[in-house]
Amino acid sequence: MATIKDVAKHANVSVATVSRYLNKKGYLSKEAEQKVKEAIGALNYKPNSVARSLYHKTSKMLGLVIPDITNPFFPELARAVEDVALTYGYTVVICNTDEDIDKEKHYIEALKSKYVDGLIIATHELSEKDYLDLGIPLVMLDRTIGEAIPSVRSNNREGAKLGTKYLIEQGCQFIAHVRGPLTIKTAYDRYLGFKDVVDQHQTRHEIVESAFDIDESKQKILKILNEYPEIDGIFTSSDVMAVGALKATQSLGLHVPEDIQIIGFDGIPLGEMLIPSLTTISQSIYKMGTLACRLLIKQIEKKPLEELHFVLETELKIRETTRGE
Amino acid sequence: MATIKDVAKHANVSVATVSRYLNKKGYLSKEAEQKVKEAIGALNYKPNSVARSLYHKTSKMLGLVIPDITNPFFPELARAVEDVALTYGYTVVICNTDEDIDKEKHYIEALKSKYVDGLIIATHELSEKDYLDLGIPLVMLDRTIGEAIPSVRSNNREGAKLGTKYLIEQGCQFIAHVRGPLTIKTAYDRYLGFKDVVDQHQTRHEIVESAFDIDESKQKILKILNEYPEIDGIFTSSDVMAVGALKATQSLGLHVPEDIQIIGFDGIPLGEMLIPSLTTISQSIYKMGTLACRLLIKQIEKKPLEELHFVLETELKIRETTRGE
DNA sequence: ATATTGTATGTAACCGGTTACATGAAGTGA
DNA sequence: TCACTTCATGTAACCGGTTACATACAATAT
Incomplete structure (x- = not known):
């Protein structure tokens, strides 16, 4: 060379x-x-960009920290982040943390010592202080943590209200909610939205908790459906969980949406591929990714941010796991 | 610092x-x-790894070049590559080329100027010479290109034979094959395997070509099913295409597997999530990823490779889109 | 005529590590 | 005692860029 x-x-x-x-x-x-x-x-x-990096202490690299690349929500997000990054000349390094705090620390350390210019964090392993102490531009994506770090997320509570309301409108009398781990703010907000509506309508309901994982969700739903066969609606905290719900109802010989209706959350492409296709509360995943990336690059380029926290609206995508109009 | x-x-x-x-x-x-x-x-x-990189001309970074991160086959592969890379202290940079030659060149150039230690290539944009001229360790993954670059792939032809044979065994009389773009060796081999079996059994068949894309696949299948309503079996070159097939048959009111049977190729987790779940020719995706990564690291560490080209066997995963035993 | 300003270019220090080489002390054997 | 090895450490060049500063010349102002 x-x-x-x-x-x-x-x-x-x-x-x-x-x-x-x-x-x-x-x-x-x-x-x-x-x-x-x-x-x-x-x-x-x-x-040679390494020599350049050494002098400038920048790398034209962005880190995207996600919990699990095999969950289709994240590649979608990654894609969006990458598209924006590329137009500004940045390379994106995706880091899978597996929700493992050591793995996350290790990755962030490695990136920092490579002069990574900024991080988009879609996990929640470290504390706000830990993140701030890194001393590099940050954006929280999908998950928030305090006021100081700019964030992009969906209006999860409103979304959950939308979905729950729709189930009730479609005639559900007893709704199960599969919520995500309590430690995840996103999942908590969805739970709150669900609670808002069932309480208001005095709808009978049950709540179970599960990781964002098909099999665990399926097992939890089987158990609760076994206990309460009258359940005629399921609202899950993610589409992946809704797949578990679908699997569970199928294995019990229940018909969807005739016997039981299901609504997921996320709006990943998978939902459309299912048969029946999944009614869901759709987030603007791509928009979240691009927005987060632009926010990060603005910080890196020391441009002022007019707004720190962005909350995107969700949308009810009516498909085949609910009874329709 | x-x-x-x-x-x-x-x-x-x-x-x-x-x-x-x-x-x-x-x-x-x-x-x-x-x-x-x-x-x-x-x-x-x-x-500081940048300073270290500058002197050593290495970066402890590996590049993984893939066509589309939103196709679930690739995150699965990425995951495997990453798992191995991490244990050897390497960071993986995923590059989405969108099958765009300029994007691929741009990424590779950027990585090279960052002293990337090696590349795993799962695309086919450049020529063998272009890749070799980079002068860095390489592994071709899923797709091969000449003899000089070590490779890891599945036995696509045998896999396709397995699937086609099974459709015939299950009583299919007229099989449609949705093949991938001719330029992709992987897709071509699957086509050859299909051809081997239908010719040998003198089974009636039709072939259409489609990108590895749900909608295109669906459209192509709708068209051919319209033309030949007698088709009672579909073998697709990928699982994603099989989803398109499923969508197509569903929209025509056909029952799977009663009226028509479907077999995909890949074995991505999505297949299991579908209802009905997808019978498929399953590749050892995770194994391919880990093997490719180990091969690459061996080259980087200048250890001798006993074997250059690895062909992994595929497996018929019987699920619900075929009639079963 | 001299001072001032704008243009053009080169020298060398610097970014943060690594390592060849020099130097010196301690220990060993003849 | 002297030569030689082993151990321990420091100095400075180097990796490949960037840039502060010095220098030099031409054009303009005074």
């Missing part, structure tokens, strides 16, 4: 001149410009 | 001594070791 010195020698100028040409900074004569341009072409010179 | 100089000053030794401590290389007295250890603790010093 050719270095800037090789180019300088080939063009008969100093490295400073070549650098000025590369960065279009400072004075540069037409002749020098021409000579350098030629030399670069002749040697197929590409500037 | 503390630097090695700060540590040296704090410990009253030279930077060389600190470096020797960090790398456990060269002679080091017990006292010096103790002093350095203390200084590192006191300053919370973390070595």
Whole structure:
């Protein structure tokens, strides 16, 4: 690989001149410009970003910290983040934490020592202080943590209200809610929304807790359906859980939506692929990703943020696991 | 951030001594070791990997080049690659090319100038020569390209034979095959396997081509089912396409597997989530990923490879879109 | 004529590590 | 005692860029 010195020698100028040409900074004569341009072409010179990073203490890399890349919600998000990052010349490094605090720390440490320019965090392993102490631009995505770190998330409570209300409108008399782990704010808000509506309507309901995992969700639902066969509606905290619900009802020989109606949350493409396709509270996943990435880049480029916290509205996507209009 | 100089000053030794401590290389007295250890603790010093990279021309980063992260096959693969990479201390950078040659070139260029240690390529945008000219360790994953670059893939032809044979065994008389783009070797091999069996059994068949995309696959299948309503079996080149097939048959009011049987290819988790769950030719996706990553790291560490090309066997996973035993 | 300003370029220090080499002390054998 | 090895440590060059600063010349102002 050719270095800037090789180019300088080939063009008969100093490295400073070549650098000025590369960065279009400072004075540069037409002749020098021409000579350098030629030399670069002749040697197929590409500037070395590591050397550049060392001096500038930046890397044009963004970290995206997610709990599980095999959960389809996250690749969707990653895709959005990447699309924006690319247009601004950044490379995205995706980090799977598996909700493992050590793995998360390890990754963040590794990225920091590579001068990562900023992080988008879609996990909740560390405390607000831990994140702030990193001293690099941050955005919380999907999950929030305190006021100081800019965030992008859906209006989870309203979304959950939307879904629960719809189940009641469609005639559900006894609704089960599969909520996510209590430690996850997102899941908690959805639970609150559910609670708002069933309380208001005095609808009979049961709540079970499960990880965002098909099998666990299926087992929990089997158990509760066994206990309360009268349940005629299920509202889950995520689409992946709704798949578990679908599996459970199917294995019990129940018909969806005739015997029991199901609504998920997220709006991942998977929902449409299911048969019956999944009625869900759809988040603007792609928009969340792009917004988060833009917010991060704004911080990196030290532009002022007019707003720190963004809450996106959700939308009820009526498909086949509810009785429809 | 503390630097090695700060540590040296704090410990009253030279930077060389600190470096020797960090790398456990060269002679080091017990006292010096103790002093350095203390200084590192006191300053919370973390070595800077950029500086290290600049000298060593390595980065402990691996690139994983994939066409589309929202296709669930790839996150699964990424997960496997990452798991292995992590145990060897490497960070994985995932690059989505969108099958866009410029995007792929741009990414690879960016990674190279960051001293990426090696690449796992699961696309087919560039030529063998282009890849080899990069002068860094490579592994082709899922797709192969010439003999010189080590590769890991499934026995696609045998897999396709397995699936096609099973459809015939289950009574299919007229099978449609949705094949992937001709330019993709993987898809071509599956097509060949299909052809082998239908020719041998003199089974009536039709072939359509589609991208690895649900909607396109659905449209193509609707069209061919319209033309040949007698079709009673569909073998698709991927699970994602099989979802399209399922959607198509459903929209025509056909019952699966009673009226028409469907077999996919890949074995992504999605298949199990579908209702009916998808019979498929399952690849050992996780194994492919780990194997590819190990192969790459072996090259990076300049260990000899006993074997260059790995072909993994596939497995027929009988689920609900075929009539079963 | 001299001072001032704008243009153009080169030298060398710096970013934060690694390591070749020099130096010196302590221990061993002849 | 001297030569030689082993151990311990420091100095400085190097990786490949960037940029502060010095220098030099031409054009303009005074």
